[in-house]
Amino acid sequence: MSLESVKSHFKKWDRDGDVMEFNTLSATVDQAADTIGVEPARIAKTLSFRGSEEQAILVVAAGDAKIDNKKFREFFGFKARMLTPEEVLEQTGHAIGGVCPFGLKNELAVYLDISMKRFDSVFPACGSTNSAIELTCEELYEYSLAKEWVDVCKGWNEEELKDCV
Template sequence: MPSIDDVKNYLAGHQVDVWEYEQPTPTCETAAAAVGCTPAEIAKTLLFLVGGKPAVVVTCGDMKVKSSLLKKAAGLSGKVKLPQAEDVLEYTGYAPGGVCPFLLRADLPVLLDTSMQRFEKVYAAAGNDYSAVPVTFAQLEQLTGGKPVEVCDPA
C-alpha cells in the first residue's frame, strides 16, 4: 500500500507538490473547503467493479459516472457496482476518502474523464484524507498513464 510519503516522492520527481491539511479532506466538499476551490475542481478517484473487474475513474467533484459510458470506455461488460471499502483498499492500495490516481497497480485501468479539462488545475488526493495535489489534465495523463474518456454527466 503506497503511503503519502511514497506519493510525495513520486510526484516530487515530476515537480508536482503535495499539499497537506490539518482538517480532513475525504469528500469533494471538505477537500474544496480546505483547498479553497469549488467541489467541481476536486478530482475524485473512484473505483468501480464492472462484471467483477476493477476500473478507476478520475472525474470532477460535480460529475456522476454513467455505467453505459464506463463499460464502453473500459471495454468491459457486466453489472457496474461500487465496491466495498475492503475492495477499494485491495485494488487501489488506498483507503476510501484518500484514494488517489497515483501509484496504482499497473493492471488497473485508469480512465480520466474529460470534464476535468474545463479547469486549469484540479485537485486530487495524495493517498490520505488530509491532502491535495494540484495538477493539470495533461499532468494527470502523464503521471497516471490514464486514458482520456467521456464517462460522466453532471450530478
C-alpha cells in the same frame, strides 16, 4: 504509508514537494473544496470499479460529475460496479477518502473523464484524507499514467467544456 507511496511516485517528476497536507479533512469532495478554497467541481475524485478481470479500474472525474451507467457500459463493455472500501484498499493501497491514481499498490488501468477538461487545474487526493496536489489536466494524465480520456459521466455542465474548446 499511502501518502508516502504517492510522494515517492511524484519524485520521478520532482513534484513530491508540491503535495499539500492539511490540518483539516479533505476526504470528501466538499471537504476538499472547503479546505483548498476552490469550487467542488475542481476536486478530481477517483472512483474504483470492478474490471472485466481481477484488477480494478480507476476513473478520475470532476467533483460535480456522476457516473452515467449507460455511457460506462458502452465504453467498457460491462456494468459499473464500485468496489467495497476493503477492495479499494486492497487494490489501490489507499483508503477511501484518499484514493488517487498515484503510488498504487497494484498496476491498475486509469481513465480520466472529460468532465475535468473545463478547468486549468484540478486537485486530486494524494493517498490520505488530508492531502491533495494541484495539477493541470495534462499533468494529471502524465502522472497518473492514464490510458485515455473517456466520456462516462453525467451531471456536470458540458456547455462549460464547449466554451473552453
